[in-house]
Amino acid sequence: MTISRKDIEKVAVLARIRVDEEQVSALEKDLGNILDLVDQLSAADTDSVEPMAHPLNAVQRLRADEVTETDQRASFQAIAPATENGLYLVPRVIE
Amino acid sequence: MQWDIVIGLEIHVQLATKTKIFSGSSTAYGAEPNTQANAVDLAMPGTLPVPNEQAFRYAVMFGLAVNSEIERRSVFERKNYFYPDLPKGYQTTQLERPIVGPGYVDIDLSNGESKRIRIHHAHLEEDAGKSLHEDFHGMTGVDLNRAGTPLIEVVTEPDMTNAEEAVAFAKKLHSLVTSLGICDGDMSQGSMRFDVNISLKPKGSDTLGTRTETKNLNSFRFMEQAIAHEVERQMDILEDGGVIEQETRLYNGDRDESRSMRTKEEANDYRYFPCPDLLPVEIDESFIDDARSRLPELPDARKARFKDQYGLNDYDAGLLSGDATLAAFFEEAVAHGKDAKLTANWIQGEFSARLNAEEKSVADSPITGAQLGNMVTRISDNTISSAGAKKVFDALWTGENDNVDAIIDAKGLKQVSDTGALEQMVDEVLAGMPDQVAQFQAEEDPKKRKKMLGGFMGPLMKVSKGQGNPKLFNEILLKKLGG
Helix, strand or coil, rough: CCCCCCHHHHHHHHCCCCCCCCHHHHHHHHHHHHHHHHHHCCCCCCCCCCCCCCCCCCCCCCCCCCCCCCCHHHHHHHCCCEECCCCEEEECCCC | CEEEEEEEEEEEECCCCCCCCCCCCCCCCCCCCCCCCCCCCCCCCCCCCCCCCHHHHHHHHHHHHHHEEEECCEECHHHEECCCCCCCCEEEEEEECEEEEEEEEEEEEECCCCEEEEEEEEEEEECEEEEEEECCCCEEEEECCCCCCCEEEEECCCCCCCCCHHHHHHHHHHHHHHHHCCCCCCCCCCCCCEEEEEEEEECCCCCCCCCEEEEECCCHHHHHHHHHHHHHHHHHHHHCCCCCCCCEEECCCCCEEEEEEEEHHHHHCCCECCCCCCCCCECCCCHHCCCCCCCCCCCCCCHHHHHHHHCHHHHHHHCCCCCCCHHHHHHHHHHHCHHHHHHHHHHHHHHHHHHHHEEEEEEEECCCCCHHHHHHHHHHCCCCCCCHHHHHHHHHHHHCCCCHHHHHHHHCCCCEEEHHHHHHHHHHHHHHHHHHHHHHHHHHHHHHHHEEEEEEEHHHHCCCCEEEEEHHHHHHHHHHHHC
């Protein structure tokens, strides 16, 4: 399986990663190799295998609905780049 | 050209748990910003989610109430997208194995028919935080208190064909989740939010048209308006020979306008994959049996009981049984007021009108069901007239006094029902109105006679200082006038 430049550019946008023009060729090769490996795996007959949702053969433990957390806003906001009136400030987002 | 309208709904229902779906932070509404957002909610490195059992219990209760199969082994996926009110960069949700499988809800329509709306599935997921776009020096403020609040997203099949059906379904769902007690149903605080998928196809055609999604409608009225607006918009485009673009739209109810949010070209590619932080959740039979044992009386059953137990007609029973709080208010009132029909009339009349006028919900009502019931008792036993009852109601509502009998005494609202005294008053009034008496006796049209009879009531009320029993006055009048 091959991956196109366009695919790489799209994935980069979705992942919010800046990919320079010269990196794209290298990525084309690297990602192509990974996809080839996946193709090999796809060749295995899995008809009788139930898909796994998790590599561990265990089930999730649930927690009782009780408040266990206290307000630690001051500590969290001490390491935030910008806050005001208790809000975290981020570069302006417009829908 | 004639068109068929096809509507499907997606409804986000905030679950009324004490804590978040994956952390022990409180979900209480109205806290100071970010005081209920802990390390898990903020997506701090090294944290792990632990699911809230109550969220699963509520989801299972919902599934049982809408006749769905419960998924015994449900799985969480990550839905990846970037937005500042989503600190992890993905929403933890369910895609392949949602907790609630296919089911259905029956809705009642205004033509008296009922229609079955199929539910495709309902899944558990987490809510995002809130972005505040007011100007913070050109920046956006983020409050993450809501981030991680448990939601079920209910997805219907495209079974609705007009706004009435869609709104009826939405109301029925609201009635269900509030009756179950799994959601507070407060739409003004976003506890239930509706997305409407709409497409048009030529009448009778089997091929679905391209659909649009109108997001985040938070009132039944806006939902109805948004559907009408979008149907018209699509019809205009199609009839001009245009094509509908698959897109997400935002509706502004205050202006009755909508605008495109994103089109398919730039549609998000969510790259779902199973969440490695969460193991599959297994629901066993005893968990489901326990959830089933917690199901309260549901709206359909309550409606049937109201008809049966209180002799209400279909319309009254439907209106009073839908909302769990209103139904409880009614039952408390009837327990004190006995006359169910009269109680129902007062609740749907004066009581609802007052709530609407003051934008209050039943839970905020200043008067209790017991008070209303006591008042109705005094109407039924002829102690007060309905005009007097209005004054009692006012005094209860404003909190002037909380005791019905004390209000009746204090305001002198007690009707005179002593026939002897009333007869004397009638004689006195009739003696003063000889012309009207003659006119009445000469009139043969029963309708006009009835109207003329009303002409004597004013003076009688005046003479009795508003305390004469109108029913008895009427009887005495007819007797004296030879009616």
